Structure formats: structure tokens, C-alpha cells
Amino acid sequence: MQLDSTVPPEIHFIDLNEKEFNSIGKLEAEKIPRLAHKLDRALFSPGVHFLQDPRTRIYNFTPYLKKIIKLEDFNFDLVEKFVTVSKDKVLFNKAIEQLKKFYSSTSSMTSSLTQFYLMLNNYKPDLKSRFSFPEFSRNVQEVPSSVLIRPKGKNNVTGESVYAIESDKSADQEILLSAMGHCLEALLTNEEEEFEKFNVNYKYGGGDSGSGEREKKIIETKMQQNENTYNYASYGNFLMRSQLDCYDDRLPGNGTFDLKSRAVCAIRYDQGHPELANNTYQIWKLDGRYESFQREFDDLIKTGALLKYAFQARIGQMDGIFVAYHNINSFFGFQYLPLSDIDRILYSTTHEVHPKKIKTIDDVRDSLPSYVAETQFKLSLEIWERILDRIIKDLEAQGLKDTTFRLVLKSKSVTIPKEGSDDIHTSQLLVMAVPLTEEKANQLxxxxxxxxxxxxxxxxxEERNENLRQHKEELDKFNKSTVKESKVGVLNYVVKNEVHFDGHYRPVPTPHPYPYSKEQKWVNKYTISKASEDPGPYLKFLQRATQLLAGRPNGNKQPDDMKEEQKDVEKPDAHDERVIEIDESDQKNPMRVYSAVGKIRMKAWENKDNNPVLYEPKN
Structure with missing residues (x-):
């Protein structure tokens, strides 16, 4: 983007040590679900916990978790429906009460916070001293975030409009995994007898029609009263809503944590496969490129999921994330990830500077990654608020007061030549906004x-694939039409950030600044500059997002980072009677090959699995 030299940039300094992230209201712990099936053991024991020992086939948890309910058998009417931000009247009223200008939810904020992470950390995958974790996929690095900013009313005290920040759902699609999430969450938080009532074929009253009807009404009433429980938190002019999935009073802080069901890579990389629900890919070892928990955890990082989990936990002020690994048909294992552990992965540096004198535990720097994570989180919200204020002001100057607009954010790496020394590699945040009528926003x-x-x-x-193709084509046309119909075209801005430590008003000379301790004074200088009203970047970035809707000819919608795996995989011995025939078209798809191999493993384990044995300690 070309900067507009006729408009001076906004320059801001912020001391992030002076602002706090606060909780709003009292936690209603009694309304939050608990883990069932004795899965709480995993909360207090690091690492992955196998559902079933792959060698002896002894169960560490109830065999009931071996077979997951089919989607068509789950009664979705008993699950509380998700309330979008713009329709949440409780959230709007809380924003009014707390005198906040913007309100949102975790699901609506995480994609934008990801762009701030890439920009503030100047993400460079090859710099392993700062980013020692597996490289983010191309989708994480190239797909922008997009949200709608919608005015919902005025605050009588401040006289200002109050805006909902809502995720842009125009390029979303209903995938099997998102639908399964409700089933698995209910399964993990209900014991066998209770969960059976979620089955559409459940016989109320043991088959007796009179008592059955009474029991059905009691259960449906109970489920309807079991509303989602939220945490509300504020920072600056933001009020944030976070759904609380689970609770255990033995955990630090408020005892809450998030539940995440994580499908194996063979499913996530092959979501267009018509037989996806019958996938037999297995996880049976800790390490390795395939069929291992290591592969799944590496993918958790590569796909950006772990970064989003971290934002969701931080917004909700939760202790961590409980991850359940599965292949839709069966669970394989469970892992609890405290937020502090996730911070150490995403916000650490290998350039350790050991203190000469250790007087307190903080001198050991164990908590420094979380301090960096919290500071950058607050900085992201600070810059985001200023961006929104600037766009609203510029729209009002064009006669567009209290207008809904689409906000697109994209981090971009920039090389700045420097005479007499090495070039400077840094990141900027590209900001794009297009006003929309309410009718257009609803269409979107x-x-x-x-x-x-x-x-x-x-x-x-075939119909689903055709719908996806038409979805992409019409959405691309719709996006172009909104630019043409816009009174101001596209409002473009560029955000640049500098870090200052210890009160020095010169930026830290490294593109990846990292504090030595929490005692260092941390000040940020950031600028918001107006750029020319070129619609090119805006449409280009939106097209990059709609590409994810486009299926492959065989219905296999694989992400870009899967291409490196399209190599010949050794075919199992064709003379081995245990081998399942593999379609020739799948030979270069290792995930489908290993899914077929999974059938072989299941056959080999069949005798022991038919007589399940649950581990019990010996006296």
C-alpha cells in the first residue's frame, strides 16, 4: 500500500505496565460443567494420556469412550444454541453498563488477534531462536482476518454509539468437525447414563409411554435451563465474552478451562472425502511423523489452532485447555495444556540471559513468556481500539455516521534497505475497511x-461440493460489488510498531525485541498512517480467504501445507492377507494410506478389544 503523504500519521505511546485486564461480574461456578469419566486425572498429570494402552490394550479410562456417537444419532435439540455477538442482548447491556464502546466474543476476535501476533512478533519461521516451534502453515501466514463492526445503539451516559465486533461468516462452511464439537463436548462432560439421553433413540421411562413422556419433559426442561455460562472481561474500551466449558476447583485462578476436541490430521486434511465419517486412521504411539500424538501436537501449532486456543483462554481468564484427540469414531487420548505451557511455546526465546543473582522465583524467568504474552495481548487490544476509532472518525467525516463496516487485517513482512548495514526486516499491519448497509451485512x-x-x-x-463452488463464485462477486457501491471505496491504513525498553525513546535494534525481566519498563510507540484508496489489496486478500471454499476435482479439500506430503508412500505388501486394498488415486496421499493401514491395525487388535479390560490398581 502507498501511504497518503497528505494525511499526517497518528503517533501513540503506551506504557502497558499501567493498564489492567479486568473481570466483570461474579463467576457462577455451579453452572459450569465438570469433566466426566474420571478424565480429571489428566488435569494434574502433564503429557498425553492414552485412552487405551496400544501394547496391552488395557483401558486407562472407560471403554465407553472407545465408540463415539454417530452424528445422526445425536439430539441437537438438547444443546444450547450459540448466540452471535450482534444478537446477544445481555452482552450489549453489559457494554452499556460498563461504558464500553466495543464488545465481542472469543470466536469473533481470535483471527484478528492472530494477525496482531504475526505483526508484533515480526514472525519469521526460519528464525528458530525466536520461533523454535513448527512453522505456521501457509494459510495462517497468508489468509487475512475479517470481521464486521456493527453499531447496535447508543450509550445514554457517554452519548457514543456502541459497536458489536462480529466474525465475518461469509466464507465459513459447515464441516463435519464443527458439528461433531457439540456431541463430543456433551460426551466429555456427562457420565454414561446421562449422555445416553442425548441419543435420539433413547427410550424414556424404559419404554413405558406414560412415565416416558414425563421423563422426557423433565429432561428437555432441564436441558433448556442449562444455558451457556460466560466470563466477561474488559480492557480499555473492549468488553469480551467467553464461554466457559469446564470447571475444577483444584485448578489455579478461577478453576475454569476450555474443552477442545481435536480430530486427527487424516481427517482435517481430507474434509471433502465422502467417507470421512468412517475414517480409521489410528494414533497408537507418542512420536513419529504419522499415527502419533507428536504429529497431532505439531499440527496443532502449524495450523494456528494452539495460538487461537491461547487467545481464547486468555480472554476467558481460564487456566488452560483440555484437548481430546479422536478420529470421529473413537477417542485416542487426552492432554491438558496450562496456558503458561502454551505461552512458553509461542512467546519464548532461546537467547537466554541468566541473571547473576537469583533472589526471587521471577529472577529465574519461568513466567517471562506469559508476561510477554499478556503484554502483547493488551497491546493488540490497544492498537485495535485506536484503529476502530480512526475508521469511525473517517467514515463520519464522509457523512457515514453509525455505519456498519467490514474490517480486514493482514500482517505483512517488509524489508527496509539500510545504507552501510544489513537490511531491516520488520512487519506491518495492513488495515482495510469498507462500509456496508445493514442489508448488505446481513447478506454477507x-x-x-x-x-x-x-x-x-x-x-x-456431489451436491455439497457444487454448493461450495457456487458459494466461492458468488461471494467473490459480492465482495467486488460492495467496493463499487461504497461511497468511500476502501479505507486503507498501515500500522507500524516500535518497542522501547527501560525508558529509552529509541526502538530496540532487533526486529524481535524480548525483555530480560518483568521489571524492565516496556513502552510501545505505534503509528497509524492513511494509505491510498486502492481496492486491490482488499479484494486480493478476500480472494485468498474464499480459495479455502474451492474443492479439488476428487472432492479432497487439502490445505496448502499438505502439499509437501504428496510424495510416494510405500504401499503395504499386497500378498499380506491383512492388507486392505487401497485405491490407486490414493497412493500419493499418505493420510488415506495410513487410514487404510488403520483398518489392518484394528483387525489385529480385534480379539483383545472384544473383551475390554479397564485398568485398576492392585492392592
Missing amino acids: QGFLQKFETSFIKDIPH
């Missing part, structure tokens, strides 16, 4: 319903 959010891809409904595979 309605694309998911317009082109049906729901796995809850019985839609033929």
Missing part, C-alpha cells in the same frame, strides 16, 4: 445458509 452473513453444506442434514457429497 447469510452466505453459509444460502449454500447448504451442513453435515447434520442429509446432503449428497
Whole structure:
């Protein structure tokens, strides 16, 4: 983007040590679900916990978790429906009470916070001293974030409009995994007898019609009263809502944590496969490129999921994340990730500077990654608020007061030549905004319903693929039309950031600044500059997002980072009677090969699995 030299940049200094991230209201712990099936053991024991020992086939947890309920058998009417931000009247009223200008939810904020992370850390995958974790996928690095900013009313005290920040759902699609999330969360938080009531075929009253009807009404009433429980937190002019999945009073802080069901890579990389629900890929070892928990955890990082989990936990002021690994049909293992452990992965540096004198535990620097994470989180919200204020001000100057607009954010690496020394590699944040009428905003959010891809409904595979293709084509046209119809075209801005430690008003001379201790004074200088009203970048970035809707000819929608795996995989011995025949078209897809191999493993384990044995300690 070319900067507009006629408009002076906004320059801001902020001392992040002076601002606090606060909780709003009292935690209603009694309303938050607890883990069932004795899975709470994993909360207090680091590492992965196998559902079943792969060698002896002894179960560490109940065999009931071996077979997951089929999607068509789950009663979705008993699950509390998700309330979008713009329709949440409770959240709006809390924003009014707390005198906040913007309100949002974790699901609506994480994609934008990811762009801030890439920019503030000047993400460079080859710099292993700062980013020693597995490289983010191309999708994480190239796909922008997009949200809608919608005015919802005025605050009578401040006289200002109050805005909902809502995720842009126009390029979303209903995938099998998102539908399965509700089933698995209910399964993990209900014991066997209670969970059976979520089955559409459950016989109320043991088959007796009179008592059955009474029991059914009691259960449905109970489920309807079991509303989602939220944590509300504020920072600056933001009020944030976070759903609280689970609770254990033995955990630090408020005892809450998030539940995440994580499908194996063979499923996530092959979501267009018509037989996805019957996938037999297995996890049976700790390490290795395939069929291992190491591979799944590395993918958790590469796909950006772990970074989003960290933001969700931080917004919700949770202790951590409980991850359940599965292949849709069966769980394989469970792992609890405290937020502090996630911070050490994403916010550490290998350039350790050991203190000469250790007087307190903070001198050991164990908590420094979390301090960096919290500081950058607050900085992200600070810059985001200023960006929104600037756009709203510029729209009002054009006669567009209290207008809904689409906000697109994209981090971009920039090389700045420096005479007499090495070039400077840094990152900037590109900001793009286009005003929308309420009618257009509703059309945008309605694309998911317009082109049906729901796995809850019985839609033929070919029809689902055709719907995705039409979805992409019409959304691309719609995005172009919103630019043409915009009174101001596209409002473009560039955000640059500098870090200052210890009160020095010169930026830290490294593109990856990192404090030595929490005692260092941390001040940021950031600028917001107006750029020319070129619609090119805006449409280019949106097209990069809609590409994710486009399926491959065989219906296999693989992410870009899967291409490196499209290598010949040794075919199992064709003379081995245990081998399942593999379609020739799948020979270069290792995930499908290993899914077929999984059938072989299941056959070999069949005798022991038919007589399940649950581990019990010997006296």
C-alpha cells in the first residue's frame, strides 16, 4: 500500500505496565460443567494420556469412550444454541453498563488477534531462536482476518454509539468437525447414563409411554435451563465474552478451562472425502511423523489452532485447555495444556540471559513468556481500539455516521534497505475497511445458509461440493460489488510498531525485541498512517480467504501445507492377507494410506478389544 503523504500519521505511546485486564461480574461456578469419566486425572498429570494402552490394550479410562456417537444419532435439540455477538442482548447491556464502546466474543476476535501476533512478533519461521516451534502453515501466514463492526445503539451516559465486533461468516462452511464439537463436548462432560439421553433413540421411562413422556419433559426442561455460562472481561474500551466449558476447583485462578476436541490430521486434511465419517486412521504411539500424538501436537501449532486456543483462554481468564484427540469414531487420548505451557511455546526465546543473582522465583524467568504474552495481548487490544476509532472518525467525516463496516487485517513482512548495514526486516499491519448497509451485512452473513453444506442434514457429497463452488463464485462477486457501491471505496491504513525498553525513546535494534525481566519498563510507540484508496489489496486478500471454499476435482479439500506430503508412500505388501486394498488415486496421499493401514491395525487388535479390560490398581 502507498501511504497518503497528505494525511499526517497518528503517533501513540503506551506504557502497558499501567493498564489492567479486568473481570466483570461474579463467576457462577455451579453452572459450569465438570469433566466426566474420571478424565480429571489428566488435569494434574502433564503429557498425553492414552485412552487405551496400544501394547496391552488395557483401558486407562472407560471403554465407553472407545465408540463415539454417530452424528445422526445425536439430539441437537438438547444443546444450547450459540448466540452471535450482534444478537446477544445481555452482552450489549453489559457494554452499556460498563461504558464500553466495543464488545465481542472469543470466536469473533481470535483471527484478528492472530494477525496482531504475526505483526508484533515480526514472525519469521526460519528464525528458530525466536520461533523454535513448527512453522505456521501457509494459510495462517497468508489468509487475512475479517470481521464486521456493527453499531447496535447508543450509550445514554457517554452519548457514543456502541459497536458489536462480529466474525465475518461469509466464507465459513459447515464441516463435519464443527458439528461433531457439540456431541463430543456433551460426551466429555456427562457420565454414561446421562449422555445416553442425548441419543435420539433413547427410550424414556424404559419404554413405558406414560412415565416416558414425563421423563422426557423433565429432561428437555432441564436441558433448556442449562444455558451457556460466560466470563466477561474488559480492557480499555473492549468488553469480551467467553464461554466457559469446564470447571475444577483444584485448578489455579478461577478453576475454569476450555474443552477442545481435536480430530486427527487424516481427517482435517481430507474434509471433502465422502467417507470421512468412517475414517480409521489410528494414533497408537507418542512420536513419529504419522499415527502419533507428536504429529497431532505439531499440527496443532502449524495450523494456528494452539495460538487461537491461547487467545481464547486468555480472554476467558481460564487456566488452560483440555484437548481430546479422536478420529470421529473413537477417542485416542487426552492432554491438558496450562496456558503458561502454551505461552512458553509461542512467546519464548532461546537467547537466554541468566541473571547473576537469583533472589526471587521471577529472577529465574519461568513466567517471562506469559508476561510477554499478556503484554502483547493488551497491546493488540490497544492498537485495535485506536484503529476502530480512526475508521469511525473517517467514515463520519464522509457523512457515514453509525455505519456498519467490514474490517480486514493482514500482517505483512517488509524489508527496509539500510545504507552501510544489513537490511531491516520488520512487519506491518495492513488495515482495510469498507462500509456496508445493514442489508448488505446481513447478506454477507447469510452466505453459509444460502449454500447448504451442513453435515447434520442429509446432503449428497456431489451436491455439497457444487454448493461450495457456487458459494466461492458468488461471494467473490459480492465482495467486488460492495467496493463499487461504497461511497468511500476502501479505507486503507498501515500500522507500524516500535518497542522501547527501560525508558529509552529509541526502538530496540532487533526486529524481535524480548525483555530480560518483568521489571524492565516496556513502552510501545505505534503509528497509524492513511494509505491510498486502492481496492486491490482488499479484494486480493478476500480472494485468498474464499480459495479455502474451492474443492479439488476428487472432492479432497487439502490445505496448502499438505502439499509437501504428496510424495510416494510405500504401499503395504499386497500378498499380506491383512492388507486392505487401497485405491490407486490414493497412493500419493499418505493420510488415506495410513487410514487404510488403520483398518489392518484394528483387525489385529480385534480379539483383545472384544473383551475390554479397564485398568485398576492392585492392592
